[in-house]
Amino acid sequence: MPKFIDLSHTFKDRMPGFKLKNEDDSYTQYTSEIKPFLTHEQSLPKFDGKASFEITEISFQTSVGTYLDSPYHRYSDNRDISNIRIDEVILPGEVIDVRYKEAFEPLGCEALPKNINVNGKAVLFNFGWDQYWGEETYYSYPYISKELVRYLISQGAKLVGVDTLNIDNANDLYRPAHTLFLEKDILIVENLTGLEKLYNNEFRFFAVPWKAEKVAALPIRAFAEIIE
Known part of the structure; x- marks a missing residue:
């Protein structure tokens, strides 16, 4: 089974x-x-x-719960949720343990294990921030640095997910992760939970939204299938 x-x-x-x-x-x-x-x-x-x-x-609002960002979320002329292909949201996955990060602390390339291959994969960062879901602390979170964003793009990642409210630093109005990832059609999932259950497992990640036209982001039923 x-x-x-x-x-x-x-x-x-x-x-x-x-x-x-x-x-x-x-x-x-x-x-x-x-x-x-x-x-x-x-x-x-x-x-x-x-x-x-x-x-x-x-x-x-479509950016609530566990949800997927389409390129249209950042770029008015780019693809919306209805144009996301199934093969873009069902992907082999990698989970990265970064639970040592504190609020407002950026995550750099040093967080990635040596020799990790993210090409064509969903890369999920487990900050452990889901433990604060529903609390005021949830709004003060670590985030992915511009350096790491550029590296993941260069290595061919197809989707990046986090268990925080925002993949970006809320004080950086450029929003580098959203700006750079979505420009390259690399999808974003925010507000994940339970990522620690994926450790030491090979898995496929599912992040399938409704086929909704003129919609920038949409809640999903995110889950993983463990490959044995």
Whole structure:
């Protein structure tokens, strides 16, 4: 039997997301709202009391939960989520243990094991930050340096994932990881969880979104299939 590892946070009502700073120093909180559009009780008369169904309504910004960024997220003329091919989001993976990093600390090329081959792969960085999910600490996170971004591009990585709120330093308005990765069609996954379960395993990483047109990013059910 195949073994699968779930790497996604549960998508739920009022889940945490980005805090986007406004010009007046206030913040806009990204989140989700989940509520019944039609309840079992409301639908029962429509089926003459013989059956009932709930229809659920969900409203959210697409950059919440465990999600995938398309190139369109950064570049208005580049591919959106609907143009992401299946073979781009089902990839052999490598997980890198970087749980020694602290808040606001950049991650450089020294983090990569010697002789690692990332060509054509999903490279997932386990900062261990998922332990702070839902807490204020989650908003103060380590990030990938421009040096490491450029190296991963040069080595042919196809997707880069993190278990933090943002792959970039929030104080760097250039956003080098998003700017450079997405320019090269290297996809980004943020807010992963449970990456430590992948250690010492060969695996395939799945990050498949809906086929949604004119959408820049989208929550996914990220998971790994362990190859034995």
